[in-house]
Amino acid sequence: MTPEEFRAAGHELIDWIADYRERIPHLPVRAQVEPGEIKRALPQQPPGNVDTITDLLADLDSIVVPGVTQVQHPMHYGWFPSNASLSSVLGDIASSGMGTLGISWESCPALTEVEEVMCDWLRQLTGLSEQWRGTIHDTASTACLTAMILAREKASGISKNGGGLQSSAAPLVVYSTSQAHSSIAKAVQLAGFGNDNLRLIEEDPYTRAMLPGALSAAIREDLEIGRIPAGIVCSVGTTGTTAMDPVAEIAAIANAHGVWLHVDAAMAGSAMLLPECRHLWQGVEQADSLAWNPHKWMGTILDTTLFYVRDVNHLERVLSTNPAYLRSTADGQATQYRDWGIPLGRRFRALKLWFHLRLDGIDAIRARLRRDLSNTQWFREQVEAAEDWEVLAPVPLQTVCIRHVPKDHHKQPITGEDLDEHTLDWVGRINASGRAFMSPSVLDGRWMVRVSIGVEGTTREHVARLWELLQESVTSRIG
Ligand SMILES: Cc1ncc(COP(=O)(O)O)c(C=O)c1O
Numbered sequence: 001m002t003p004e005e006f007r008a009a010g011h012e013l014i015d016w017i018a019d020y021r022e023r024i025p026h027l028p029v030r031a032q033v034e035p036g037e038i039k040r041a042l043p044q045q046p047p048g049n050v051d052t053i054t055d056l057l058a059d060l061d062s063i064v065v066p067g068v069t070q071v072q073h074p075m076h077y078g079w080f081p082s083n084a085s086l087s088s089v090l091g092d093i094a095s096s097g098m099g100t101l102g103i104s105w106e107s108c109p110a111l112t113e114v115e116e117v118m119c120d121w122l123r124q125l126t127g128l129s130e131q132w133r134g135t136i137h138d139t140a141s142t143a144c145l146t147a148m149i150l151a152r153e154k155a156s157g158i159s160k161n162g163g164g165l166q167s168s169a170a171p172l173v174v175y176s177t178s179q180a181h182s183s184i185a186k187a188v189q190l191a192g193f194g195n196d197n198l199r200l201i202e203e204d205p206y207t208r209a210m211l212p213g214a215l216s217a218a219i220r221e222d223l224e225i226g227r228i229p230a231g232i233v234c235s236v237g238t239t240g241t242t243a244m245d246p247v248a249e250i251a252a253i254a255n256a257h258g259v260w261l262h263v264d265a266a267m268a269g270s271a272m273l274l275p276e277c278r279h280l281w282q283g284v285e286q287a288d289s290l291a292w293n294p295h296k297w298m299g300t301i302l303d304t305t306l307f308y309v310r311d312v313n314h315l316e317r318v319l320s321t322n323p324a325y326l327r328s329t330a331d332g333q334a335t336q337y338r339d340w341g342i343p344l345g346r347r348f349r350a351l352k353l354w355f356h357l358r359l360d361g362i363d364a365i366r367a368r369l370r371r372d373l374s375n376t377q378w379f380r381e382q383v384e385a386a387e388d389w390e391v392l393a394p395v396p397l398q399t400v401c402i403r404h405v406p407k408d409h410h411k412q413p414i415t416g417e418d419l420d421e422h423t424l425d426w427v428g429r430i431n432a433s434g435r436a437f438m439s440p441s442v443l444d445g446r447w448m449v450r451v452s453i454g455v456e457g458t459t460r461e462h463v464a465r466l467w468e469l470l471q472e473s474v475t476s477r478i479g
Helices: 003-026 039-043 053-067 086-098 107-126 139-156 181-192 212-224 249-258 269-275 275-281 312-319 350-359 362-385 415-434 460-474
Strands: 133-137 172-176 196-198 229-233 260-264 289-291 305-309 388-392 399-404 437-443 446-451
Touching: 003 053, 003 086, 039 053, 039 446, 053 107, 086 350, 107 133, 107 305, 133 139, 133 269, 139 172, 139 181, 139 260, 139 289, 139 305, 139 312, 172 181, 172 212, 181 229, 212 229, 212 249, 229 249, 249 260, 269 275, 269 289, 269 362, 289 437, 305 312, 350 362, 362 388, 362 399, 362 460, 399 460, 415 437, 415 446, 415 460
Parallel strands: 172 196, 172 229, 229 260, 260 289
Antiparallel strands: 133 305, 289 305, 388 399, 399 446, 437 446
8 A cells, every 4th residue: 555545545444433423322332233233244265455545444334333332422331431532543543554563662762661651741731740651551451460570589689580480489478459440460479479378368348448557567467477568459439339549558558568569550650640630549659550541431441550669770770682683772871662561573652642741731621520510420429329229339520330229029129149139230221222331340249230420422411311220220310
């Protein structure tokens, strides 16, 4: 494809994207396809001929769009906001269009230096001090894996340069809670600690936040029996209920024992753009690493995870490589991001943040976050005031965990499996209808429904419509 052909096809594609985004509110929220349906609609053999962009876009409409769950739909309340602001989409296109290669500073100085500045802008915008230096990872999962590798190497005296964990008889232990995201356990497993050495610390039964006293006791117990406390993962906003582990108290314990503390603020990090929310991660300055996803609520399109550390020397000691073919005269003067993470080749992801911040502006982003916080409190109030409805956990940000608990013919609230069946029935009917989408999840062994508010297009009217839909659904008028 020549640049001229690209220009023509690109115009068609941009028009298609703009039309598609306008159409989203009229599409069903959940993909209305069965497993295997999309595969069957595609030719089973690779094409032998060449198509036009017009033909391709027609197939995008007829084959692909029905297989998309519309997370940009204003009635999407599932999982978490996965906003993809169009300004950041332009940054993504610019990044791909430039076709850069990030394997060293020399291979694209701009890639490195725009990333350094973007991480620093976001540091300032979230109120972090200058001791933090950041990089962009694909996801919070990769950031957590990196943090666990840093924790392992700190606790094992850089064992990777010798026999690795296999050279140590004493197990290294990581602490978190049962509410932590599944990517934490995965990172602990993949970093070589083993699941048996992930200790889940007791939580407060209502807030589901880690109990610092229980953490202290667990560390003491491990030290007494010769195990080595190596890492703590503290959640600022768990996925299930947005539980906030008390960072300051946990950091004091981590520092007293020299244990690496990673703060996972994947979802809630966006809220730290608002000064009034920063008390939720008070103490974060004493952590060793932290990660959050602008590609969630803030709305810089995937994949844009910010990963910050305080000790860059340790980071580079653990992750650097220095093959001869990548050496240059810039060594020692410039940041080599390949030494800050796992991949060698990196995309120019910082352009997504640059475009997002320059074209939408931080004021608009902050106003949207505040709108969502207000809509969420409005929704919580409606649920709390309604008969037979329950809000199951504190609502510090934008997720409300709810249950509808009807009464049986003896006028007693239904419980146990009957309650589970009822919950899965009403939410299942709404999700299948395509009119809204929410994620059922389990809390204290029973099904509940998470209502996650924060799609860019979701206004108070949409939230009010959802509340109507919920009330109709429990009287079986949906589906
Ligand atoms: C608290 C928390 N941590 C980690 C993750 C994983 O994020 P990612 O998809 O960027 O790996 C999520 C995703 O929902 C999350 O909510």
